[in-house]
Amino acid sequence: MADPTVSVIIAAYNAMPYVTRCINSVIEQSIGRNALEVIVVNDGSTDGTAEEVDRIASTHADLIRVIHQKNSGGPSAPRNVGLTHARGKFVFFLDADDYLGPEALERMVGMAEENGTDIVLGKMVGVGGRGLPMSMFKSNQPKTDVFHSRVYWALNPLKLFRRDFLERHGLRFPTGLPIGEDQPFTAMAYLRASGISVVADYDCLFCTLREDGGNTTVRTKGAEPRLRFLPHMIDLLLEHVPPGPDRDHLAHRHLTVEVQQLLGHLAREPRPQQEKHLARLAEIIDPLWHEGMNDRLSAMARLRLHLVRHRMLDEVLELVEFERELAHSKVATPVLVEGGRAYARYPFFRDPARAVPDACYDVTDQLGVRHHVHRAELRGTTLHLAGHAYLHRVETRDVTTHLLLRERNRGTEYRLPVTHTPTPHLGTDEDQGRYTYDHAGFDATVDLATAANGTPLPDGLWDISLTIGTQGITREVRIGSKRAEHLPNTPTTHLLTGLGDQPRAVTLYTTKPHGNYTLDIGENKHPVRRHLTLDTPRWSAGEPSELVVKGRCTLAAWPQDALVAVLTAGDGTADEVFPAVPVAHTDAFTVHIDLRRLTAGLWRGELRLGPWSMPLPPLPQDAPPTKWRHRGLRWYAKPETNGNGKQLAVRVGRVRLVRGAVRRLAR
Structure with missing residues (x-):
């Protein structure tokens, strides 16, 4: 088996x-x-x-x-x-x-x-x-x-x-x-x-x-069983992972998850056991926790570890109760903003009797960022964005928010101004309305033709962020993951003039899986040709001198009259151009090719949209010739059978009456 x-x-x-x-x-x-x-x-x-x-x-x-x-x-x-x-x-x-x-x-x-x-x-x-x-x-x-x-x-x-x-x-x-x-x-x-x-x-x-x-x-139950396995894990890290960022990354888990859970059990024990177990916990974590780790830890974890290290049992018990109540509360802890830093008002903050360092309360880098986009559209070369953004628990005073465009691969950045707009009553739906953010709105109008310090934005993937500034604190956030329901989540590709010598493709899209906005300039992820589809050409049923080509163009916008079918003479000496006519209220179009404009010979066709082109599909193999009269003469067009089979090829010529009669007699 x-x-x-x-x-x-x-x-x-x-x-x-x-x-x-x-x-x-x-x-x-x-x-x-x-x-x-x-x-x-x-x-x-x-x-x-x-x-x-x-x-x-x-x-x-x-x-x-x-x-x-x-x-x-x-x-x-x-x-x-x-x-x-x-x-x-x-x-x-x-x-x-x-x-x-x-x-x-x-x-x-x-x-x-x-x-x-x-x-x-x-x-x-x-x-x-x-x-x-x-x-x-x-x-x-x-x-x-x-x-x-x-x-x-x-x-x-x-x-x-x-x-x-x-x-x-x-x-x-x-x-x-x-x-x-x-x-x-x-x-x-x-x-x-x-x-x-x-x-x-x-x-x-x-x-x-x-x-x-x-x-x-x-x-x-109890702290003792947890105090038995935690030393095993800390010894394992000390033995198998050298000091440095890698060890700190793993230690973070034990110094937060295990310590918090253990203190929850300790809080339910008799006082003598609490003192004994807290002292033991302080000994266990001492080799693993150092001040250089603090940037990895939340303010609450820093405070918790400080109290454990200094064996401050009463304060530990008060903090456990505070965390328990906080977990069930719908109101986040207030913060003090001072000198461009934010400090959570957790227990014992600036209590001279406890002398806990301010660093244990610093939540500047952990402040929640809230944002919502209710407008995101590209009109011509202008990108319009509007919504609101703020730092949770920080009143929107002295607001200095900017829009940030950053090229994903090269890291090039352009910081652009926004108009700050009022947002009355914002914040009343969380924290029981304790914090309000009435100047959190932003409205940005970005001309892609001048966004790069007065010049057009170069090709690339330009991620869109906000640098949210208020009361001297600045945080950066990608925007788009929170947006109005009416905003599409499918990419919209535009062909724009005014960004260079030729039309350029610009796509506004949302990333996966996070849903943030990015500008794709230059077809990095969104090729133009994918938006063009063509049906098999047919002779016109009502006009024998006409070839009809139908197709679809799903681009959001393109230059007027830029979408055309071009038939080129076999020797390459002549082109005839036929405009694509949009079908109202759809993404369909139709091209009517007037065969009377073609001179005798072989002609090949392609669809062109500015610098982009694709071959017109060939006629069906069983399509019969079509014939018409033009200025008293009889003409015909027929599929060219010796072409490459992937591109429209038609042979146009005059009907030779004498030659036709001779052929009929020869039969």
Whole structure:
């Protein structure tokens, strides 16, 4: 029997009724049964889980293998057992209360095979109020690593691993930790992987918050269990990652997520334990946290770590309560703007008795940026943009907002003025109306013919941003992701004159996936020819001396009378030009080619739009000749059969009556 593509390892302990849905979600995977094996390790369940997995396995004996063992106290041992028995090229660890999307394994295996990666993260979805890390799933990542992505914020093992990679590095789950046992395994796998992929465009894994509170992290209370595994992770980083930005990137996760969660448990303990556990936490984090990391950390994280380091227990407890209330509040914390910096008014701000440094409250670089675009259009060479933009919690006084055009590849920038417009009542729909922004409007009129310091904007991809300035604070933001519903999200391409010697293509479009506005000048991503389509030419039904060509032009605008059909004499000595006539209220056009204007000989046709051209399609092979009278003489036109077959070619000539009579007699 051939080895399967994927071994799905399910560690099951008292997982009723969730385990049924879990196993069925694997059986029904689109990757196919022949590509799967399912290994269920029952870790001494007492609630009927053992009987249920045996029942399912009895009807899928070719697919499911069940291993029963005494309870080990955690998921590490059963996962290790499953890994020992796995035969698949890949393994996927699945918790018994979770389940897979129908195409999850097919998509993840495809991503691994295509990019040669050792680990694939599939997008996770919380069920029943389960909170999950999501920052790594903003977009697909074909191949990344642990230092240049947010994958380290997902340290659970519910991922696809290449099995020979795990075996080569001897990776197994540590036992003996009540919680967090998956973190050392996943962290070492991240550090050893030759590449990591992320599938973010499909819901791969559904993680359930159990109604009975049976999830391990929910069931395990108190700070002490967390103080047991956190040193393992910090020692792992200190041993395997040299000091510097890479270590700081990973340390960020532990100094924020783990410390905050641990303090939440500590706050519910008796006072003696609180003092003991806070002192222990301060010792644990000391080797990892240094002042150079502060730019990576939020102000709240800086404040939290400062209080822990100085063992300020009462202040820690007050901050935990403040964060709890803040999480349930609909009002953001006010800020003080001073000297071009913004400081959050968190507890103990400028309290002389606590002497916490202002740096622990500095939120200047973390201020939320709000914007909305209600006008975005190109008319002629003029770009019109209007909307509003402001810094959350900062009153719009002394506003100095500008429009910024930046060429994506070269980095060239042009800063352009905007007109500031009033926005009464803006801000009343958030924070219970506590903050208002009545001078946040902007109106920009940009002439592309002079935007580059008085000269036309060069070819390139010009990303559009605002530098929002107020009270001495300036933040930059790409605009377009928040826009009025009536604004189109499809590209609009214009052919414009006045930007050089020839018409130039200018496309206003929104980027994917973020939806921000960019100007494409010069067909970098939006070729003009894609907007031109032509139907097969036909002889006119009512006028035998006329050839009719129909087509469509989906450009938003082009120079008047620039779209024409041109027929060129076979020897290249003459051109005849025929205008395209637009069909009212559509993007269709029709060209009427008057054959009477053509002299005798071979003629080839093309469609021209300024400097762009494309061949006119040939007539149907079975099209008969057409004949007409012109100035008393009889003429004909017929398809040229010895052309290249991809371009209209017609031969025009006079009907020779004597020659025709001789041919008829010869028959």
